[in-house]
Amino acid sequence: MPRPPQPHKPPREDTEKIAGLPAVAALFAHDPALVLRLFFDERYKAQAAPFCKVLAAARKPYRQVATEELTKIAGSPLHGGIIAVVRPRAVPLFDPQAAKGWAAAGQPLLILDGVGNPHNLGAIARTMAFFGLKHLVLSDHSGQAMPSEAAWRVAEGGLEWLDVSRAKDLPRVLKLLSAHYRVIGTALGDHRPVDEVLSKKTKPIALVLGNEEEGLPAATQAACGELLTIPGAGRVQSLNVAATAAILISRLALI
Template identity: 50%
Template sequence: MKNDELKLCGLATVRARFARDAGSIQRLFFDYATGRKVGLMCKALASARKVYRCVEPAELEKIAGTVHHGGIVAVVAAPKLEAPGAADLKNWAAKRTPVLLLDRIGNAHNLGAIARSAGFFGVSHIVIPEHPQAALPSEAAYRVAEGGMEAVTVHRVKDLATFARSLATAGFDVVGAATRGGRPEAASRSSAKPVALVLGNEEHGLSPEMSAACSRLVTIPGSGAIESLNVSTAAAVLLWEFFGRRS
């Protein structure tokens, strides 16, 4: 497998890619049971003279590199992560496009789960930093997202705090999610501006630089029995509060 290729596993994930960009699938492998469900995909690949094969479970596991392949593996080009430009920010602000910033989310499974929730609530832009702790849209992230990665565009910027300040300058209300100390206010009372929601690292939360770059901080109120939610769960709650309620 080439370094610039990605293996997408699971029927929901592969179907979502096929629906969005069928031509991006370079090769397709599946087991016998799944093969009965992907006739249209096989026909499309045959027309494009691309490889598609029904293989034994052991070979499929080897191709996927995991036992969690869901009966099918599609090989595609790895995504190119580009930074938004000034024109993009201006356009997002004008259209009140919701944006999600992830401050060093390190677990690929969390990234995938967050992408799934973002896609569900119509948040199509996720921005991550060029930081060694920040998870990238890997095969694991795609698998957990179950098609959600196809509903979002992941951007990558050199410094997330600097980017957040650029969003604020463009007219966004940059809202940081804090484990404690933020205001427990609902989205309905929040802001007339377009919102950029920021989530912090699983262990350390928002960095001091990122907190300072936010317009304000909010905290999900709980019973106090547990200190905090998993970041992907917190993401779903806040995405609903800020974007789901208004849809």
């Protein structure tokens, strides 16, 4: 027997959720057109008012809901009392010509190769925004985290301030960058200490960080012009990659 006609199901909407007041506020400050809907609980009624005004002008929905319902919408209790539902944003390919201009302006560059934890990505983005660094490149490593709901939340709005791109074949990209940047990788072991490396002022710095389990892949290390390490007391082997990034980003901001 022929199957009866099935009810039509609308296609699933491709969206992301940006949670927490700092992240939502940064989103409305930088790109409010991305926002499709807004939900908030009683705690953030006053703070959400200007966002609601923007959405009302664009004829987009917003609603105050109970905290329990907000948790269901977010799929997690880690929503900070307010959620913006947005269209996903593609991460563009790295543009070597743009990087040439960044170098000419003396702007440092941070590159992540295989940093798979989205919380670490968010923490690094937050640190970059705090210290005023702008350019973040993510490799095509199979384990590399890309901007996600977790990364946006942990970044506390920091990702909105960054120019994020993705690089195919990172060793090749690093060789291209070496014409305009000092390409410096981070690694454990007997490498030059951070103070010695960063005190030399020539070209702007492109700093490359790997993941916590394996560090930088061998091909990436080979493509770096220099390697540095952060000396410690020897009680633990290494720092969390977000902590390493924070130390080095603070130093880059002073160069």
